Amino acid sequence: MDLQAIEMVTGRLAAQFSIRPPKVTSGWVPRSMRLGVRAKMWRRRLVLVIGPASERLEPDELEGELASGMAGFTLRRGFLARAFLSVVAVNICGFVIQGFSVGAPAWWRELIVYGFPAITVAVIIVHYRGWLYRADRKVAEVLGARTLFAVLEAERRLGANGLAYLWAAPTADRRAERVAPTIERVRADDAPHG
Structure with a gap:
């Protein structure tokens, strides 16, 4: 290396x-x-x-992975702000519902206590996936589809391991589907207008 x-x-x-x-x-x-x-x-x-x-x-796959890291870096503030505000909102809702549930059955209070951490994790995963999709779109807009597709092909070829990664990250195929409209828009913008 x-x-x-x-x-x-x-x-x-x-x-x-x-x-x-x-x-x-x-x-x-x-x-x-x-x-x-x-x-x-x-x-x-x-x-x-x-x-x-x-x-x-391969060199183009490495370049694409480096570009993905940079695209994610440029989008970090928006991701952190949205994720933070969403987690705060979920927790506030949890506390409000818990406050109104003072006289509720025990199973309901336990559902709230155990359910809201699960909802918080789900919200974080949704924001993480959205951040990945936005980073993919940014790579496609800045460098073109070829660079992004090289990375996605490497991900398909090498696969993923780790339960958390498999659980939170979308597949390479899903990421390619989500970025397709951006690629079409970029191609249309680059096409000669007559």
Whole structure:
């Protein structure tokens, strides 16, 4: 794995996404991230951690995965704000319903106590999936469909592991379906008008 070559690619991609070039480092990437690239934030800067699993990727697949990390980074504030506000709203509703349920049967109060954490997790998953879909659309808009489809093909080929990842993340096929309207719109915008 040539980190200097990856830094050159990330520098070019960062310019296309209008962000500061991320720091690129080699290191530990969880097994659930089968493509071997982990995007994280350190002091308001994107850091891309490249693990040994990334060596299985073709250059266009690696570029697409790096671009996905950058797209997610550009969308992070909206994701965090929406997720936070939704979780707060769910919890406020839970407390209000619990307050009105003072004289209710015990099974109802237990349903509220155990049901609202499950609803909170479901809300977070919905926001996480929406963030992934928006990041896919951003990659398609900035770099074109070919880059995104290379990543999705790598995900199909390498599969996913980890119960949480399988539970929360949409499949590559579903992600391709969701980004198709964006690709059609971009193609229509790029077509010569006569």
